[in-house]
Amino acid sequence: MAEQAERSYEVFVDLATGLYDRRTMWSRLAEEMARARRYHYPLSLMLLAFDTPDPNEAVGQLLRLARLLRRQTRTADVLVRYSEDTLAILLPCTDEAGALRLAERIRRVAQAEATASAASEEEPLLLRIGLMAASQDYSGDKLDLVEQVEWALREAKKKGSEDRTVVVPMPAQRA
Numbered sequence: 063m064a065e066q067a068e069r070s071y072e073v074f075v076d077l078a079t080g081l082y083d084r085r086t087m088w089s090r091l092a093e094e095m096a097r098a099r100r101y102h103y104p105l106s107l108m109l110l111a112f113d114t115p116d117p118n119e120a121v122g123q124l125l126r127l128a129r130l131l132r133r134q135t136r137t138a139d140v141l142v143r144y145s146e147d148t149l150a151i152l153l154p155c156t157d158e159a160g161a162l163r164l165a166e167r168i169r170r171v172a173q174a175e176a177t178a179s180a181a182s183e184e185e186p187l188l189l190r191i192g193l194m195a196a197s198q199d200y201s202g203d204k205l206d207l208v209e210q211v212e213w214a215l216r217e218a219k220k221k222g223s224e225d226r227t228v229v230v231p232m233p234a235q236r237a
Contacts, residue, residue: 158195
């Protein structure tokens with residue numbers, strides 16, 4: 063019985079990183095959006111992608127980013143392997159300012175680690191971050207939220223070769 067419970071849990075976890083898989087993100091996102099509406103708190107979603115010049119380094123970079131995120135996030139935050147080179151963080155009770163502070167802290171820590179390991183052969187993490195904070199009166203659904211964050215990540219990837227964060231403004235703030 064314990065083996066069966068263990069196997070059913072593993073289905074929801076990416077074995078390479080130990081983070082939740084994308085399927086789990088969708089169900090957790092629906093739960094957290096419902097909770098945010100009911101209890102009137104903000105909810106943020108962040109996508110983090112890295113660029114590496116060497117495709118052979120991609121798995122190592124992914125694991126480094128996953129470890130870094132575990133150290134920089136709260137236990138209530140939901141860490142997800144979103145794709146081959148992208149991780150997601152679902153941030154309950156986090157407004158745009160809080161999500162931006164976290165993005166900046168992650169960027170600083172990644173840069174500090176790169177500087178500290180400059181003598182090693184590891185490539186520095188070049189992070190691209192897209193994020194959106196949904197207030198308690200956000201009227202979109204989970205698909206809308208994810209599409210907006212994916213757009214922000216694509217915009218972050220378009221610009222230059224430096225780390226970059228793009229934030230999607232709430233619809234009421236748009237001109």
